Amino acid sequence: MTTPTAHPTSNTVVIVGAGPTGLWAAAELALAGVHAVILEKRVERSPHARALGMMPRTLEILALRDAVEPFLAAGRPVPAWHFGLLEQSVRFDTLTTQFPYMLLIPQTTTEALLEQRARGLGVDIRTGAEVTGLDQTDSTVTVTYLQAGRTHHLDAALAVGSDGGRSAVRELAGIPFEGEASSAWGFVGDVHLDAPPAPGTRIVRPDGALIVAPLPDGRHRLTGWDPEHQSADEELDLETLRGFVQRMTGTDLGLRDPSWLSRFGDANRLAATFRRGRVLLAGDAAHIHWPTGGLGLNAGIQDAMGLGWRAAAFVRGSQPENVLDDYAVERRAFGEALRTSTLTQSALIRAADPSALAIRATFNRLLATPEGNASIGNWLAGLDDGEVQGNY
Numbered sequence: 001m002t003t004p005t006a007h008p009t010s011n012t013v014v015i016v017g018a019g020p021t022g023l024w025a026a027a028e029l030a031l032a033g034v035h036a037v038i039l040e041k042r043v044e045r046s047p048h049a050r051a052l053g054m055m056p057r058t059l060e061i062l063a064l065r066d067a068v069e070p071f072l073a074a075g076r077p078v079p080a081w082h083f084g085l086l087e088q089s090v091r092f093d094t095l096t097t098q099f100p101y102m103l104l105i106p107q108t109t110t111e112a113l114l115e116q117r118a119r120g121l122g123v124d125i126r127t128g129a130e131v132t133g134l135d136q137t138d139s140t141v142t143v144t145y146l147q148a149g150r151t152h153h154l155d156a157a158l159a160v161g162s163d164g165g166r167s168a169v170r171e172l173a174g175i176p177f178e179g180e181a182s183s184a185w186g187f188v189g190d191v192h193l194d195a196p197p198a199p200g201t202r203i204v205r206p207d208g209a210l211i212v213a214p215l216p217d218g219r220h221r222l223t224g225w226d227p228e229h230q231s232a233d234e235e236l237d238l239e240t241l242r243g244f245v246q247r248m249t250g251t252d253l254g255l256r257d258p259s260w261l262s263r264f265g266d267a268n269r270l271a272a273t274f275r276r277g278r279v280l281l282a283g284d285a286a287h288i289h290w291p292t293g294g295l296g297l298n299a300g301i302q303d304a305m306g307l308g309w310r311a312a313a314f315v316r317g318s319q320p321e322n323v324l325d326d327y328a329v330e331r332r333a334f335g336e337a338l339r340t341s342t343l344t345q346s347a348l349i350r351a352a353d354p355s356a357l358a359i360r361a362t363f364n365r366l367l368a369t370p371e372g373n374a375s376i377g378n379w380l381a382g383l384d385d386g387e388v389q390g391n392y
């Protein structure tokens with residue numbers, strides 16, 4: 001791979017992947033006058049909402065662009081959330097922010113609103129376009145993709161890999177994805193509950209973890225960890241979920257009619273670098289973790305915000321190439337903090353032996369203090385990276 005030393009002649013940036021990260025990065029680039037092209041391999045969006053929450057810092061970012069209102073109108077604020085399924089909630093309403101809450105909003109709605117904004121700013125979104133190749137020279141990066149059975153090549157000043165945890169861009173750029181493979185599997189079930197438990201119910205015991213959250217369509221999301229079902233290739237079915245819920249709560253909560261049953265691993269990985277020459281990584285392509293605490297989508301949009309203006313400044317010639325390194329250094333440091341936070345949470349969730357349970361009790365005790373709540377709360381909310389915020 002070569003490193004660019006001169007400003008590019010092309011005004012195009014190719015963004016691979018139209019998830020939340022790619023959509024916000026593309027919108028930021030277009031806002032700054034750059035020709036932004038998104039290549040997305042899917043033709044239709046997934047009907048399943050993975051993320052359900054937007055954190056205070058993400059809402060602040062949207063507000064910086066006068067873009068937050070449609071999200072606020074579509075979501076519901078919740079003043080408290082959990083860290084590692086601790087019994088003591090993290091309260092956002094005591095934090096110093098314009099948005100002292102987490103916004104409950106399904107990822108499907110978030111993506112639809114982000115796409116609307118990107119299209120409105122003139123982003124060229126090409127669907128059914130799967131990226132298969134990447135080539136860099138001193139002056140350009142060429143992205144190869146397949147669309148409708150034909151191979152296409154697109155020259156650009158920069159390529160952004162926002163193509164998720166199995167990122168082809170990361171692979172093609174030869175960037176190692178450092179960390180650990182999955183050794184534990186959690187589950188998610190979106191179901192109807194005839195007898196739902198109290199709002200905010202969460203149970204953590206040595207024999208499993210369960211959190212129940214209401215969904216906008218009247219269903220509930222059951223998420224958790226069942227130590228009795230930990231083989232990698234097992235699929236979740238309704239009866240297994242029913243048995244687990246019965247064991248944890250003493251009743252099956254009247255669960256029926258699932259719209260989504262799935263499992264996820266606890267792999268925790270961070271890209272060795274977020275930049276190689278003219279290729280930048282962001283979002284899940286750069287960091288993956290057990291989806292706990294509601295952080296991945298938020299981290300992706302925050303990456304995209306840090307990337308957008310810098311990539312635009314480089315492409316338009318107003319900043320030297322080390323502005324791209326600033327992005328890579330700043331957001332990789334954030335990725336390291338994300339790794340610490342999510343590893344801590346998955347250890348807290350799976351606490352089973354006396355010493356691990358004692359650590360949970362200690363965290364609960366700390367979180368009950370204003371200082372402890374502010375420390376963990378600002379971390380979860382994305383508000384403790386003061387240097388990053390100063391750069392927008």
Ligand SMILES: Cc1cc2nc3c(=O)[nH]c(=O)nc-3n(C[C@H](O)[C@H](O)[C@H](O)COP(=O)(O)OP(=O)(O)OC[C@H]3O[C@@H](n4cnc5c(N)ncnc54)[C@H](O)[C@@H]3O)c2cc1C
Nearest residue numbers: 017019020021041051052131164283284294295296297298
């Ligand atoms: C069960 C579950 C619950 C979660 N809950 C939360 C939560 O509450 N809060 C939170 O913040 N996060 C949560 N997350 C994480 C969140 O969903 C992800 O972090 C987020 O989707 C990452 O966004 P992204 O845009 O980086 O990647 P993705 O959303 O994965 O988007 C990547 C896109 O790239 C496309 N693509 C892939 N390869 C190619 C290719 N070769 N060519 C072209 N396109 C390609 C894909 O089709 C996809 O559209 C959860 C995840 C799971 C699994």
